[in-house]
Amino acid sequence: xxxxxxxxKGNDSPASRWGxxxxxxxxxxxxxxxxxxxxxISDNRANSEGGAVHVFDKDCQFFLYDGKIxxxxxxxxxxxxxxxxxxxxxxxxxxxxxxxxxxNGGGVYIYRTGSVCQLxxxxxxxxxxxxxxxxxxxxxxxxxxxRVGNKPLVQNNTVSxxxxxxxxxxxxxxxxxxxxxxxxxxxxxxxxxxYPVVFSNAYV
Numbered sequence: 001x002x003x004x005x006x007x008x009k010g011n012d013s014p015a016s017r018w019g020x021x022x023x024x025x026x027x028x029x030x031x032x033x034x035x036x037x038x039x040x041i042s043d044n045r046a047n048s049e050g051g052a053v054h055v056f057d058k059d060c061q062f063f064l065y066d067g068k069i070x071x072x073x074x075x076x077x078x079x080x081x082x083x084x085x086x087x088x089x090x091x092x093x094x095x096x097x098x099x100x101x102x103x104n105g106g107g108v109y110i111y112r113t114g115s116v117c118q119l120x121x122x123x124x125x126x127x128x129x130x131x132x133x134x135x136x137x138x139x140x141x142x143x144x145x146x147r148v149g150n151k152p153l154v155q156n157n158t159v160s161x162x163x164x165x166x167x168x169x170x171x172x173x174x175x176x177x178x179x180x181x182x183x184x185x186x187x188x189x190x191x192x193x194x195y196p197v198v199f200s201n202a203y204v
């Protein structure tokens with residue numbers, strides 16, 4: 001595990017491609033894990049992927065327990081971009097808000113088949129994208145996974161001013177991997193408005 005200073009704001013020089021603030025890579029075949037338990041990652045930019053955090057290499061994991069990721073911008077994944085297989089975002093708390101993806105995924109972009117986003121708490125809200133997935137975008141060419149449980153909030157995210165929280169392409173599945181608690185809220189926008197939203201392992 002590595003420790004990163006968290007709290008400084010970005011500047012006007014964007015990362016050339018990956019991770020405006022942090023890019024998680026393998027080091028001598030050892031995966032990197034980042035635990036965020038407070039502080040703020042704000043006002044960073046990447047030209048392409050992951051305005052705040054790019055989870056790049058295989059088996060790298062970003063655990064978000066508390067703190068705020070806000071005001072970050074990137075072409076795809078305004079806040080967080082999940083890349084290799086498997087790359088992980090495990091969100092237990094904290095907030096991803098006010099981030100912008102001029103392409104897809106204002107908050108989170110799930111790219112590869114083995115990319116996994118697990119939401120068990122915290123808020124993803126008030127993010128925006130110009131393409132699809134104001135809150136969360138799942139790449140339709142792959143089979144990235146979105147798993148939810150407990151009490152996550154994904155709300156008030158937009159695309160071109162219209163509600164667009166989780167963008168679910170046709171044929172993709174949102175998995176409820178644990179019992180949902182009272183107050184949980186996840187907005188879903190399907191690629192085809194006549195296509196049913198599919199839930200697997202549904203809990204009552």
